[in-house]
Amino acid sequence: MLRVNATFLRWTARPLEAVVGRRLVDLLTPGGRIFHETHYAPMLRMQGSVHEIAVDLRCGDGSRLSVLLNATLTRDEHGAEREVLVAVFDATERRRYEQQLLRAHDEARAAEARAMTLARTLQQTLVPPVPPRVRGLTLAATYRPSGDGSQVGGDFYDVFPTGPDEQVVVLGDVSGKGVDAAVVTSLVRNTVRALAVLHHRPSSLLAELNDIVGFHETDRFCTVVILRMRREPDGAWRVVVAAGGHPPPLLLRPGSAPVEVDVNGPLVGILSDQEYTETELRLAPGEVLVLYTDGVTEARREGELFGEERLRATVGRLGAADVPGLVDGLRDEVVTYQDGVTHDDIAIVAVSAAPDDEPGPDLETG
Amino acid sequence: MDILARNNVTVRGPEGAQPMVFAHGFGCDQSMWRHVAPGFADRYRVVTFDFVGGGGSDPAAYDADKYASLDGYRQDVLDVVRALDLRDVVLVGHSVAAMVGAMATIAEPDRFASLVMVGPSARYIDDEGYVGGFAREDIDELLESLASNYLGWSAAMAPAIVGNPDRPELGHELTEAFCRMDPDVARRFAEATFLSDNREDLPRVPVPTLVLQCREDVIAPMEVGEYVAEQVPDSTFVALEATGHCPQLSSPELTSDAIGAWLEGRVAA
Numbered sequence: 354m355l356r357v358n359a360t361f362l363r364w365t366a367r368p369l370e371a372v373v374g375r376r377l378v379d380l381l382t383p384g385g386r387i388f389h390e391t392h393y394a395p396m397l398r399m400q401g402s403v404h405e406i407a408v409d410l411r412c413g414d415g416s417r418l419s420v421l422l423n424a425t426l427t428r429d430e431h432g433a434e435r436e437v438l439v440a441v442f443d444a445t446e447r448r449r450y451e452q453q454l455l456r457a458h459d460e461a462r463a464a465e466a467r468a469m470t471l472a473r474t475l476q477q478t479l480v481p482p483v484p485p486r487v488r489g490l491t492l493a494a495t496y497r498p499s500g501d502g503s504q505v506g507g508d509f510y511d512v513f514p515t516g517p518d519e520q521v522v523v524l525g526d527v528s529g530k531g532v533d534a535a536v537v538t539s540l541v542r543n544t545v546r547a548l549a550v551l552h553h554r555p556s557s558l559l560a561e562l563n564d565i566v567g568f569h570e571t572d573r574f575c576t577v578v579i580l581r582m583r584r585e586p587d588g589a590w591r592v593v594v595a596a597g598g599h600p601p602p603l604l605l606r607p608g609s610a611p612v613e614v615d616v617n618g619p620l621v622g623i624l625s626d627q628e629y630t631e632t633e634l635r636l637a638p639g640e641v642l643v644l645y646t647d648g649v650t651e652a653r654r655e656g657e658l659f660g661e662e663r664l665r666a667t668v669g670r671l672g673a674a675d676v677p678g679l680v681d682g683l684r685d686e687v688v689t690y691q692d693g694v695t696h697d698d699i700a701i702v703a704v705s706a707a708p709d710d711e712p713g714p715d716l717e718t719g
Numbered sequence: 720m721d722i723l724a725r726n727n728v729t730v731r732g733p734e735g736a737q738p739m740v741f742a743h744g745f746g747c748d749q750s751m752w753r754h755v756a757p758g759f760a761d762r763y764r765v766v767t768f769d770f771v772g773g774g775g776s777d778p779a780a781y782d783a784d785k786y787a788s789l790d791g792y793r794q795d796v797l798d799v800v801r802a803l804d805l806r807d808v809v810l811v812g813h814s815v816a817a818m819v820g821a822m823a824t825i826a827e828p829d830r831f832a833s834l835v836m837v838g839p840s841a842r843y844i845d846d847e848g849y850v851g852g853f854a855r856e857d858i859d860e861l862l863e864s865l866a867s868n869y870l871g872w873s874a875a876m877a878p879a880i881v882g883n884p885d886r887p888e889l890g891h892e893l894t895e896a897f898c899r900m901d902p903d904v905a906r907r908f909a910e911a912t913f914l915s916d917n918r919e920d921l922p923r924v925p926v927p928t929l930v931l932q933c934r935e936d937v938i939a940p941m942e943v944g945e946y947v948a949e950q951v952p953d954s955t956f957v958a959l960e961a962t963g964h965c966p967q968l969s970s971p972e973l974t975s976d977a978i979g980a981w982l983e984g985r986v987a988a
Contacts, residue, residue: 378937383853384860386937387913388868390964391746391814398968399750407867448867455866 361441364420367413377439382409382417393422397437401426407444407451419448465503472498472505479509479538480700487512487520489584491705493677495684499648499698505535506698507575508646509542513549518584521549524644524702525577525599525621537573541566541621545579555579555595556629559618563597563629566622574622578602578644580704588638590706595631597621600650600661603643603668604634611643611668613661641673641705643683648699652687659690676705720780722802726768726795727775730803732760737832738805739763742796744814744838745912748774751813754971759979763809768799770816772904781904788911789819796823800830809982811835813967814938815912821924821951822917828925835978837931838964839947840939842916849918852940858913865905921950928954929981931966931974938964955981 357372365372365380372380378389385408396403406422421442427435476498484494498506507527514520523545527538544565545558552558559577566575576599583591594602598620605611618629636642645664652659664683671682680703687699722728729749732739739759741752749756749767756765769776770792785791796819800808808831812820817836824831843851844858900908928951932944941958948956957977961970 376935382860382864383857384862384864387853387857387861388864390936390938391744392868394963395747395751395965395968398965399753408864451867 355436364418364441364443365410365412366416371413380410382411385409393424397424397426398434401428407448410441419444421447469501469503472503475505475532475535476502479505479535479542481510481512484702485512487514489518489588489707490520490582490590491676491707492522492703493680494702495680495700497648497684497688497695497699499530499695504530505532505538506530507534507538507573508648508698508700509538510644510700510702511542511545512702513546515549515581520580520582521545522580522582522644522702522704523577524646524700525575526646526648526700527575528573533571534573537566537569537571537575537622540569541575541577545577549581553581554631555581555593556618556631559595559597559621559629560627563619563621563627564625567625569622574598574620576600576647577621578616580642580644582636582704584706585635588706590636590704591633592636592642593631593633595629597627597629600645600647603645603665604636605641605643605668605673606637607639607673611665614642636704636706638706639673641676641679641703643668643679644702644704645683646698646700648695648697649683649687649701651697652691652695652699654690654692659687663690673705676703679703722798725771725777725780726799727777728766728768728799728803730764730766731757732763732765734764736762736764737807737809738766738800738803739809739811740766740768740796740800740805742768742810742812742816742820743770743773744812744816745908746814750774751965752811752967755967755975755978758971758975764805766799766803766805768795770795770908772908773900778901781901783903783907786904786911787907789815789822789915789917792816792819792911793822793826796820797827797830800827806830807832809833809835811837811978812839813837814839814964815915817947818915818917818920821920821928824926825920825923831926833926833982834924834928835931835981836928836947837967837974838933838936838939838944839930840943841918841921841947841950843913843938844916846916849946850940850942852938852943853913858909861913862906862909865909866902918950921947922952924951924954926953929978930954930956931977932956932958933961933963933966933969934958935962936964957981 354372378386381389393406402425404423409417409419412418421444423440425438429435480496484492510524512522527534544562548558548561578596578599581593585591594614594616596616597618601613601616603611604614616632619627650659650661650664667683667686671679680701741756743749743751748769752767756767759765771780810820810831817839820834824834843853844855845851930944930948948954959966959973961973963969966974
C-alpha cells in the first residue's frame, strides 16, 4: 500500500506506518487471502478492474470490518503495471443482510428437501411398499409420481385379503395433488378396507364409499375401480368388477387383442345416493387384468394423448406371459412417450391367475 | 461424450510436436495461462482446457459426486490427454492443478514425460509436524467468503466483465466465462482443494518435476513448496522473483523462462 486516507486508518484502527509498505492481502483474514489470490488478483490483472469484492479487513484492535472493494489497475504507456486504485466501502450492514439472505436461502433449500422427503414418505403410505404376494395370483404393480416427486399425487392402489382365497384389488385416483388430496387418498384407501368387510358386492361398497367421500369436508372426489376376486378349485379366479368414473380395466387373453371390461359408474364423492353396477368375469390361468389410472391414457406428447388405442396396442404387444414385464413395459412406454417428464402420476396394477403348477407363496397380504 | 467440447479444449502449435498441457487451478479457467501458454506454441503442441464446472466447460457434464474430490479433476486431465491420444506430455499445473497433475502422472505414467508444478501445496491445513499455512477455520471462512462473493456474481459480474472498455483485447468468449462459476460448484471445488491431503502422492510422482515457487505466496508459502520438492523424487526447485500466487499473471516472462529453461535442460536438477 502506497497511500491510504484517514478514513481507512480510522476504519482499520491502524496507524499509518502499520499500513503503508504492507500489502493489502496482509490485512485480510486467511479466507479472504485465499479469495484474494484465487479471484481478486487474477481478475484485476486480466480485466484491469474488479467490482464489489467482499472481504473482511483485520483491524488493529482485533476486530474485523466487512468491506467491498472496487479496484482499478493503472498501467504506464508501455503497458507495465503502475498502481492499483482501491475504493473501500464499509459493508457491515450489507454483509449482515447478505448473510441473512444466504441463511434464508439455505433454510429454504432445507425446507424444500424436507417437503420432498415428506411427500415421498406420505406417498409410500398410499401404495403397498411391495406388490403383495398372493397364492394362486400373479400380481404386479407400479407407481410413478408426476414430475420430480415433490408433490404427493392422488393415485393409489391396494390389495388385501377378505378371506381364504378371496382378495380385493382396488386402484383409484383422487382429484388434485398435495396434502389435502393425500388426506382423501388415505381416507379412501382405508375406507375401502373397512367397507370390504361389510359389503360383499363391490357395487354396494362403491355406493357407500361415494357417500363417505361426499360428506367429507374437502371438495375432492375420486375415481375408483375395484375387483373382488375368489379363487376357484381349478386355479381360475372369479372376478367381480365395479368402477366409479374410472377407466375400465383391460382384459388380455392369450392370442387375442385386449378388450375393455364393460363396467362403469358415476364419479365417487360428488353426488350422493349414486348407484353402481358390476360385471362378473372368469380369469383363467394365463389371462391378465390390467388396471390403470388416467396418467397412462392422458399422457401427452406435443398435445397428442397417449390414448386408449395406443394403450391397447402396447398391452397387446407386451403380452400376458410376463406380468411384471407388462406393467413395467407399459409404464416405461408412457414415460418415454412424454420424454421422461410426466405431468400426472401413473399407477398400474396387473393381476393374473397363476398356473396350477406354480408353487405360490403361502403368505397372506397385509 | 465429446471430451474436447466438455472441457473446452484448445490446441495450438505444430502437429507432431511434444504436447504441453496446461491445467488451471481453483478460481478461474484456462485464461489464467493466456500470457504463458502461447509462448510455447512455436515448439510444443500446446493444449489448454477448463475443468468441468469452470470457464467454458459443459455445465451438463458437472457431477457433484465426481467433483467432490480431486480424483474427479484428475480424471478430467486424463480424459483430455486420452481424447487427444497424447504421449510424452509435459504437464503444467497451477495451484491445486499442480497436485491434480501429480495424481494424473501417477495414474498413467506412460503418457507423461515431465511435470511442472506452479505454486503447489500438498496440504493447505496445518498438521502435526507439517505447516500448510491454514487452520480448518480459515477454510470455513473462505467458504463463507465464496458464498458472499458469488452471491451477486452470476448476474452482476458478466456485464461488468464483458463491458470493459479499458481492455478491449480481452476476448469476449473468455471474459464472459472468466472466473465465473456456479456457487455450489465453486464451494465444492474449494472444499476438494483446501481440505485435500496429497502428501502421500508426492513420493510416487514418476516423472521429472519442476516446482516453481513464488516469493510471498500467501496460499502456498515457501516452506510448502520446498516440502513438495523434497518429497517428489526427481524434482527441481526454482524460486521465482515473483510475488503472489499467480506468477503466470504477475510475471509471465519469468514464469515462461523458468519453465522453458528447465525443459531445455538449462537448469541442473
